[in-house]
Amino acid sequence: MAKKAAGKKTTPPPTVEAILEECTKEVKKGLGVKRASKQAREYWLDEARKSVTAALANGGVWDKDKKNVLPTARKMGKVAAVLANGNIVLLWAAEAAAAAVQDDPRCAGAGQGAYCDF
Numbered sequence: 001m002a003k004k005a006a007g008k009k010t011t012p013p014p015t016v017e018a019i020l021e022e023c024t025k026e027v028k029k030g031l032g033v034k035r036a037s038k039q040a041r042e043y044w045l046d047e048a049r050k051s052v053t054a055a056l057a058n059g060g061v062w063d064k065d066k067k068n069v070l071p072t073a074r075k076m077g078k079v080a081a082v083l084a085n086g087n088i089v090l091l092w093a094a095e096a097a098a099a100a101v102q103d104d105p106r107c108a109g110a111g112q113g114a115y116c117d118f
Contacts, residue, residue, distance in 0.1 A: 013063075016052050016053055020045065023052075024044075024073075026073035027044065027074065027077040030074040030078040031077040031080060033087065034080075034089055035087060035088055036080070037089060037090050037094075039090070039094075040080070040093065040094035041094075043091055043095065044094055044098065060115070069106075069116070072101050072107050072115075072116055075104065076098060076101045083096055102116050104116065
């Protein structure tokens with residue numbers, strides 16, 4: 001009988017889609033009661049998918065990086081909520097919020113600004 005290897009269980013790294021789900025939840029928390037327009041959501045998801053994919057390809061480790069990325073995602077939602085036209089975040093507000101968080105010191109990661117590289 002073969003012995004089981006002692007040590008930690010290894011879990012596979014999260015997929016890009018799983019990371020996007022986590023980030024989306026944080027953005028929604030930041031938005032509060034406001035909603036993002038379809039164009040704003042598409043912009044955020046398209047840009048986030050590119051930056052998350054690039055960050056992981058450049059050696060990013062989500063389990064380490066998320067402690068900085070998730071608060072930044074929530075902050076992006078808060079900025080967008082402030083810029084919202086009534087209760088709806090329009091595309092221009094989503095773009096402005098994304099640009100604002102790029103300079104956040106917590107945004108750095110694998111490749112300097114990796115996950116926030118909109």
